[in-house]
Amino acid sequence: GEVEFFPNISKIEYEGPSSKNPLAFKWYNPEEEIYGKKMKDWLRFSVAFWHTFRGDGSDPFGSPTKQWPWDDGTDSLEMAFTRMRANFEFLKKLGLNRWCFHDRDIAPEGRTLEESNANLDKVVALAKQLQEGTDIRPLWGTAQLFKHPRYMHGAATSPDARIYAYAAAQVKKAMEATKELGGENYVFWGGREGYQSLLNTDLERELNHLGQFLKSAAEYKKKIEFDGVLLIEPKPQEPTKHQYDWDAATAIGFLQKYGLKDDFKLNIECNHATLAGHSCYHELEVSRINGVLGNIDANTGDAQTGWDTDQFLMDIAETTQVMLSVLQNGGLAPGGFNFDAKLRRESTDVEDLFISHIAGMDAMARGLRNAAKILEEGTLPSIVKERYASFDSALGASIESGELGFEELEQEALRMEEPLPASGKQELAEMVFYNSI
Amino acid sequence: GEVEFFPNISKIEYEGPSSKNPLAFKWYNPEEEIYGKKMKDWLRFSVAFWHTFRGDGSDPFGSPTKQWPWDDGTDSLEMAFTRMRANFEFLKKLGLNRWCFHDRDIAPEGRTLEESNANLDKVVALAKQLQEGTDIRPLWGTAQLFKHPRYMHGAATSPDARIYAYAAAQVKKAMEATKELGGENYVFWGGREGYQSLLNTDLERELNHLGQFLKSAAEYKKKIEFDGVLLIEPKPQEPTKHQYDWDAATAIGFLQKYGLKDDFKLNIECNHATLAGHSCYHELEVSRINGVLGNIDANTGDAQTGWDTDQFLMDIAETTQVMLSVLQNGGLAPGGFNFDAKLRRESTDVEDLFISHIAGMDAMARGLRNAAKILEEGTLPSIVKERYASFDSALGASIESGELGFEELEQEALRMEEPLPASGKQELAEMVFYNSI
Amino acid sequence: GEVEFFPNISKIEYEGPSSKNPLAFKWYNPEEEIYGKKMKDWLRFSVAFWHTFRGDGSDPFGSPTKQWPWDDGTDSLEMAFTRMRANFEFLKKLGLNRWCFHDRDIAPEGRTLEESNANLDKVVALAKQLQEGTDIRPLWGTAQLFKHPRYMHGAATSPDARIYAYAAAQVKKAMEATKELGGENYVFWGGREGYQSLLNTDLERELNHLGQFLKSAAEYKKKIEFDGVLLIEPKPQEPTKHQYDWDAATAIGFLQKYGLKDDFKLNIECNHATLAGHSCYHELEVSRINGVLGNIDANTGDAQTGWDTDQFLMDIAETTQVMLSVLQNGGLAPGGFNFDAKLRRESTDVEDLFISHIAGMDAMARGLRNAAKILEEGTLPSIVKERYASFDSALGASIESGELGFEELEQEALRMEEPLPASGKQELAEMVFYNSI
Amino acid sequence: GEVEFFPNISKIEYEGPSSKNPLAFKWYNPEEEIYGKKMKDWLRFSVAFWHTFRGDGSDPFGSPTKQWPWDDGTDSLEMAFTRMRANFEFLKKLGLNRWCFHDRDIAPEGRTLEESNANLDKVVALAKQLQEGTDIRPLWGTAQLFKHPRYMHGAATSPDARIYAYAAAQVKKAMEATKELGGENYVFWGGREGYQSLLNTDLERELNHLGQFLKSAAEYKKKIEFDGVLLIEPKPQEPTKHQYDWDAATAIGFLQKYGLKDDFKLNIECNHATLAGHSCYHELEVSRINGVLGNIDANTGDAQTGWDTDQFLMDIAETTQVMLSVLQNGGLAPGGFNFDAKLRRESTDVEDLFISHIAGMDAMARGLRNAAKILEEGTLPSIVKERYASFDSALGASIESGELGFEELEQEALRMEEPLPASGKQELAEMVFYNSI
Known part of the structure; x- marks a missing residue:
């Protein structure tokens, strides 16, 4: 028989708003129809593999705190297989059919690129096998171009041409993996595409390299007939002092300048909006009216801290605003809501993984219900229209x-x-x- | 004989770095050649009429504090003439030949647009007369589209079509006045072009109106053969919660989207950069590499306060960075450095007007000397090149x-x-x- | 007969959550009992005279926008009487019996202190007459020590000893007026008690003066047997770069240092908390556990702007947190909730004055209902207790x-x-x- | 013979401002007398062991980047000895005689507290031996109470009483080690003494525990006749959402409340000041006028980022302000300037370790020269005095x-x-x- 990773957790069911059961949905009722579609079709939720299965609770001042029973903390291939199996059990128990990944989260970096690619192939093969007979597919894939020291000055914007080539090779492979698994989108978060100091940076040259890189990515996508959507994920800073995809408006201007507007949409992360000095609603609306609202990284920061806390978004006023944008956008498909959110470092029970996702799903479901009510009731839309x-x-x-x-x-x-x-x-x-x- | 406004102040002279005289330049020596040009040609300084002659020291919690001997505090036409004469004496005593103005700063708003226009004509006629025989000219002019309650929801982006028309008429007239006086640039600061709440705003429609408005402005400029440069002044917020010209990147994206990139450059204000979460150097470099660095509003904010303090910029590290951008841009002409900076509310001596401008000019002159040294010495440029x-x-x-x-x-x-x-x-x-x- | 100021507005009634009437309460039901007390006894609401009757819609970039039918915009004594009458009608129509005032809001500054005092006496006499036969009383009074240019460097912390004396005289009189009207508290907001630059400031001497001033205030309170509570209102900055009463912790430390801890409590304003980098809940809890939670200025700022927007607080997550603190404090009496909140500059209908207060009252009432539910249900308190x-x-x-x-x-x-x-x-x-x- | 860690670096010498040698001092001339004391006596510099010898370049999004020739990246006792030897060579080549450490930086955590203590004893013995015959001593020592998962909820403020005891044991031992090495101060930075959410926190109880803990620390100090100064290091947040020692004013209030004001001084870190919304100068002045300015962590953040970047402070305007406070404090002894600053993640050459410290020392030396000039020249002090x-x-x-x-x-x-x-x-x-x- 197969190992069960969450033996004490049954499939999470909808019990309605009066339920006090932390392991039940109070607002998310997937088959219920709201504003003309089933909830599950508006709310195309996805689990982020990196936070949920690779997050270890470390922070700049602290060591790992998580000790999941199935995880030995190593980066072995065996452990990669184990984590992938845990991922699928987790998805099924939450009733979800979408997940997101970086290449290096799901498979270990090898001693050479060739070995790294081979590792990735093996884990992708397992994931594909686990997907079989299910409707589980990646919402999106991406390449991790920020963690390894080779990318310390950037990937596409590294001052070292070899790094640019290496990054291209990595994106090529990650895009192929995403296609192989039936992924619907491919994301570019340029965590190191930015600068730490203008004093040692050739801003113009770096931006030109980034434009060239993304152009090549769009060309390769067409070449391999990957029909997923390419998404840019804006963030203002961290780990860089300045990230080139600062916010939605900046990313849109960049896409226009380099002739890439038809090839890319945006993946808006609420926490990144806050860091850029905007509301999440603002970033969504800017994207929507420019026709590039592609996906949402559903999380939140802390309004009073200046770094990326990637918390689960539970504030219903904010989820209602988010869903107003989404409804007016006619939904996000083929994009969705990726829970790019991590357990607090201090949340160390296995059940906390479920509790946090349930709370995040419920909050967005409640936002959907509220937003639909606002649009159907009509007072707010008519205030705007009449103005x-x-x-x-x-x-x-x-x-x-x-x-x-x-x-x-x-x-x-x-x-x-x-x-x-x-x-x-x-x-x-x-x-x-x-x-x- | 003519009234003298600053009887106790002689023409400000260069006395060199060892001078302790607060009413002398220690670093700004206009005819001295630095990096291939005279200082005065790199540093095309301008006095901002609104701060220097209309600033009364009021703030959101306080009444006016300034009691200049020549100013009765009223908005009469006579007082407008007097202030304009004071402006010219001030310019001459500082050895400057550029000034900037809004239409409603220099001439009172009338009961009708017609009367407002007539008032403006009269003050412009006086200014022109005062310019005669001098090389004093406006660095730029602009229309004040933010103070009157009619513009409370915006000018070009007001939800009321009448306001759009009214704003167009006002810009038309202000552009004509700028041309009449030989101004070299015309600035658009959209202080109210933004939103206070997304809940009552049609973001897409407002942005389209703004694009249309600026397109018409560019067309009218050509029609009247005004050969000044049109400049957009980015600012993230205040008085609005969100200003559409948030920062340089946002403004550039906007110009691209509406096909206006060839018709506009940017006027970068250092204090606005800070409010947008950027260094001033960043905003200048983004503008420079996009070919739109047109003018600088030389001021500073306070790194720890979240509003526009418009202080005189005296930090020499920052002025050195500013001048590095300017030198690499080959200068700013026909743009320049407008002192969009105001005396602190608590600075109430007439001599403070001089002290603040002298300090601001010296700081920029010192930045110029430092930046030239850095480029001529070559170590920093070669660090970048080799990277x-x-x-x-x-x-x-x-x-x-x-x-x-x-x-x-x-x-x-x-x-x-x-x-x-x-x-x-x-x-x-x-x-x-x-x-x- | 008497003039009616709000002829189109009837007394605001409770209609319950399903009501769509903007001029009715949906959550605030004054006589309803929640968590052992009537809602009106938990929620001792107060109207802030300055925002509601003196707010004209001006901002640092804009002229007044409000044109209330009864207000000619002048600072005459007659107009002061008129506004006070409007205040009482407003209170009655909202069903409120508390108001707050500064001396100079309700009565015009005269040419001399004597004249100012006489003006104040006349308006206080009218207010007292209007209070007769009602239970309407001031929640608190205060002296406006920040608007007049005499206070530009501070009041108790001015470098000019004459200003200190003048401020003392003004507080003395305002405290007497508060007592005369039966006010329950007296507030010190030190808007100008701070510095703009450390370079020209003797920090130690200014803080000692402030300590001395407050000590004298406490002594005078005892002398005249005014039994109201003295309250310090923390704010980090604006209009100063640094206000000495930065936040609750700073104010408590100050009170301890100068031996004033037994004589003062705190008036926490939510918007000020945000500006200080805290949640409102944090400031309330810090005050509560130190035994100095005296009053709340119920408003909100904007999480993304760096100045005091003084908006009506409508976010129910925040009001629920506020009420959790209040319930655990056993209420605020003799303090209450002062609506130190102003209509947006662009809200220019008379009915907007009512809509904003109704929304603010409903939001706090909803917070009360939620907080009571949380405490009564017990899960959250027990999570804390068990930890x-x-x-x-x-x-x-x-x-x-x-x-x-x-x-x-x-x-x-x-x-x-x-x-x-x-x-x-x-x-x-x-x-x-x-x-x- | 002994291993040389920095074979290509000679002792750093003073060459004066015109030198272009990156491995020479341009402003720091230790024996030169300024304002009545030798520079080295004003500027009691210290190297921070953790950043300089344990900083590996990792950040929340990236793996280690440093590969020092002597370091195998492990946490073995042998490697601890090696790093300590490197530290002493580094100090000598910089001409410094002070260093700072955490217990767990210099010696590995064992499987039990007993083993950890034994490890520490061994490394302390080596350090003591290396100190022999030199005047090198710790400026201060401290215990690392934030990295291990046991401290995830705090040390003195953990909700688990066992953790409180464990933390006490660790501080006891670290204080003994500091005494053993002749350290002049002992620091408390409460990195985890704060909260992540008020919803699961008993604020009052945690603060009481912290007060009790520090009281016991002061008692133990007296018991063992350790005559160093105990220092609290304020920081507003990170890693917690709120750190109890938010800023200088908050820490002073806390010390007053718990009767600890005579037993503790403050260690002010410039980067922490920025994060708290203050200038470093402000924090120093608040400490100075309250008689608790004990030590400075000389570093800087980035005015536009919201986390602790711990950069080397090079801005001479800021170092001049810092030194104005220090001169007016009569110096810092027995405190000093600890370089709590780390190489940028991207700075990976061994020589960068020297370059950064040289630049930091020069910047502070230049600040000292400027501050002395300002005080000796007298204009600025007299502006203040006359006000x-x-x-x-x-x-x-x-x-x-x-x-x-x-x-x-x-x-x-x-x-x-x-x-x-x-x-x-x-x-x-x-x-x-x-x-x-």
Whole structure:
């Protein structure tokens, strides 16, 4: 018989809001229909392999704290197989069918690139076998281009051309692995693509290299007929002092400059939004109106700390805003919600892995219910619509059509009474929003 | 005879670094040649009319504190004339020949747009007369589209179409006034072009309106053959929660999206950089490598406060970085350095107006001397150049030429020894930098 | 007959959570009993005269936007009377019986202190008359020691001894006015008690002056037998670069140093907590466990802006945390919840004044309901209690009693097995918390 | 013969400001007299063992990058001996005679506390032997109470009483080791003494435990006649969300509350000041005027990042402010300047260890020269002194003496003319400051 990793945990079931069972869903009811789709189709959740199966609780001031019964803490291939099996049991018990991975999380780095690739092939083969007969597939894959010292100055933006080549080889292989497993997206988080100091950096050259690298990635994707979506994940800083994909607007500008706008979408992480000085809602909306909202890394930071805490997002006001964006985007598919969130260092029980994911899923499910209610009820959308009504006809419509130049507009302005605008009704909008959650 | 506004202040002279005279330059020696140009040609300083002649010392918690002998605190046309005369005496005593203005700073708002325009015409006529026989000209002009309640929801991005028209009329007139006075640039700071809450905002529509507005501005500029440079001034927030021109990268992305990249450059304000989570040097370098570094608002904030303090920039490490960007940009002309900086609320002596500008000019002059020394001495530039040497030939050159796809790069990577990159030498770079200041 | 200020607004009634009426309470039901007291007795709400009746919508970049029908914008004594009448109608229509004021908000500054005092007497007399036959009383009064230019360097901490004296006179009078009106508390917010630059500041001398000033205030309070509570309101900065009462911990340390701990409690403002890098919950808990939680300024800032936005607090997760502190404090009486919150500059309808207060009251009422549920249900309190159980007996109890020195503890440590602590269960605690709101 | 660790590095010599040699001092000339003392006596520099000999370049997103020739990366006792020998060669080549350590940096953690203690004894014995015949001594020692998982919830503030005992045993031993080596101070940095979430924390109980723990430490110090100074090191957060010793003011308040003010001073770290929202100068001045400025951890953060970067402090404006505080404190002895600063992860040459320390020492030496110049020249001190002159006699002196109550002060205020204070002259003060550096 097979080893069971979570023998004390049964499949997590929906028990409704009145349940006090920490190992049950109170809001996430996958088959229930909300706003025209099943919850599971709006909320395409994914488990992040790195946090859930490789997170060891270490931090800059502390050693590992996790001692999972199945994990010996080594980076052996055997242990890689074991962790992958645990991943699949975890997914099934949570009722999820999506997972995300970096190449080096799931398979150990070898002494050479060739050996690393061979290791990856073996673990991918196991994952594929475990996927068989299930609908479990990667939401996305990616290459880990930030942990190894070779990438200390960047991967595509390293000042050393050999590193650029090495990174290209690694992305090529990771993209192939993602395709092999039926992954729906491929993500680029440029953790080291940035600078620590402008004094020793050729900013222009580094950005050009990054543009070239991503262009080659898009070309290779077409060549191998991988039909997943390529996603850029913005983050302002950490580990670098400045990451080139600072926020959604910066990443979009970059994609435009290098002619890559049609080839990439964005993967928005809420914690990264906070670090960039934005709300998560802002980053989602900027992405949405630019047609590049591709995926969400569902987590949260701490509004008062300046680093990436990657906590499970449980705040229902924020999940409601997130889901407002998602509903207005018509959903995220083929993207979804990846729980790029880690247990607190001090949470050391196996059941904490379940509790945290359940809480994160419930919070997003509750956000979905609230957002649907807001849109269906209609008060908030109509506050917005009416505010801009003057652009729906007459002067406003002519402005939007581009037919009025400054001279015509001046004539209008000279003719009109002093135009005092209507109240912005922000408190009313907030009242309506909070009364819906 | 004419009234003298600063009877106790003589023309400010250069006395060299050993001078203890607060009313003398210690570092700014306008005719001295540095790095191939006269200091005055690198440092095209400008006085900001609004701070220097309209700043009254009020803040969100306090009433005005300034009681200049010539100023009765009213917004009369007579007082506008008086302040303009004071401005010219001030410029001459500082030895400067550039100034910047908003329409509503220099002339009072009337009861109607027509009256406001007539007021502006009168003050512009006086300014033109005062300019005669001098080389004093505006570095730039702009329209004040943020103070009047009509603009409370934005100007180009107001939800009220009438406000858009009114703003267009105001920009048209301000651009004409700038041209009339021989101004070299025209600035757009969108203080209210942003949002206070996403809950009541149509983000997409507002951004489209802003794009349309700027397009019309560029067209009108061509129509009237105003040959100044149009400049966008990024700022992340304040007074809005989010300003659309958040930072340089965001503004550049916006210009690209709306096809305006050839028509606009950027006016970088150091204090705004800080508020956006960047160093001023970063914002300047991002602008420079994108070919849009047009002008600098020379000021500073406080690294520990979250609002725009607009202090005079005196930190020589920062001015040295600023001047490194400027020298590598080949200067800023026709842009320059506008002292968008205000006396502290508690600085209430007339001489403080001079002391602050002298200190600001000296700090930038010292930065120029340091930056020239760094570039001429060559150690820092060569640290950077050598870091990227692997891209100057062989593999690196092929990468930059775009001829290597992921397959070729993988072949390279499989062949090479484990590539460990060289030390980044950041502390050495910092040592060299600080030893030069 | 009397003028009615809000003719279109009836008394605000409780209609329950399903109501869509913006001018009704959905959660605040004053007579309903929660956790052993009536809601109105837990939630001793107060209207802040300055924001609600003197807030004009101006900001550092903008002119006033409010044009209330009863307000001519002047600072006349007649207008002061009118505003006070409007205040009382507003209170009654909201069903509130507490208000807060600064001396100079309710009565105009005169040409001399004597005249200012006379003005204040007249307005206080009117307020007293309006209070008659009602249970309306000030929650607290205070002196405005930050707006007038005389206080630009501070009041008690001004480098000018005359200003110290003037400030003392003003506090004396404001304390008398508060007593006259039956006020229950008196607040010190030291908006200008801080520094703009250490370079021109004698930090030690300023702090000693502040200590002396507050000591005199406490003495005068006793002398006139004013039995209200004296409250310090911490804020980290703005308008100063550094305010001496930075946060709760700093203020408590200050009170201890100057022997004032028994004479003062704290007035915690949520927005100030955010600016100090803390959660509001943190500031409340620090105050509570030090026995100085006296009053709450119920508002919120924006987690991503660095200045005091003084918005109405509507986030129910935060109000639930606030109320957890309050319930564990046994309430706040004789303190309460002052709505130190202002309408957004863009909210210009008279009804917005009501909507904002209703939303703020409902949010706190909902927080009360949630907090009571959490405490009554007991899961969260028991998670905390059990975490510390090892200190309830044996080794832990001996530690708490202070009987074990380092030598005895070393003996214990050498004897014991490697002590690995239990999981912190943070995600479980968050799950329980969010499931209760 | 003995192994030489740095065979290519000779003793670092002073060559003066014009030197371009990165391996020479340009400003630090130890025997030169400045402001009445030798530079080496003002600048009691210390090397931090943990950063310099245990820093491996790992960060939350990256593996180790350092590969020092003498270091095999293991935690063996042999390697501990080797590193200690390298430390002494490093100190001698830099011309320094102070070093700082944690117990677990210099000696490996054993399987039991007994074994850990035995390991420590052995390394301490070697260090003592290496110290013989030199004047090298620890500036301070400390216990590492944050890295091991046993301390994940805190040491003195762990909810588990066993951990409290274990921590006490560890501090006892580390204090003994510090005494044995002739250390002059003992430091408490409570990296885990704080909370991650208030929801699962008993704040009051944890703070009481911390007070008890420090009281026992002070008692044990007296018992063993260790005459070093006990120092608290404030930091606001990281790794905790909130550290109890948030900043200087908070730590001072804590010491007062628990009756520990006479037993402890503060160790101020510049990077921690920044994270707390203060300038380093502020933290030093708050400590100085409270008589608790004991030691400085000389490093810097990045003004735009929210975590502890522990960079070498090279900014001369900041070092000048630091030295102004130190000179006004009459120096720091028996405290000093500990370089709690680490090479950037990307700085991987052995010589970078020297370059960084040289640059840090030079920056502080330059600050000393500047600060002495400012105090000797006298303009800045006299600006401050004159600002407060009104408190030196008459009304002001009476205020300071405490003889005037509110009634007497009101009489003064009613008599006086409107008192408008003098200009704060902040820009003048800044001009004088920057002209001196």
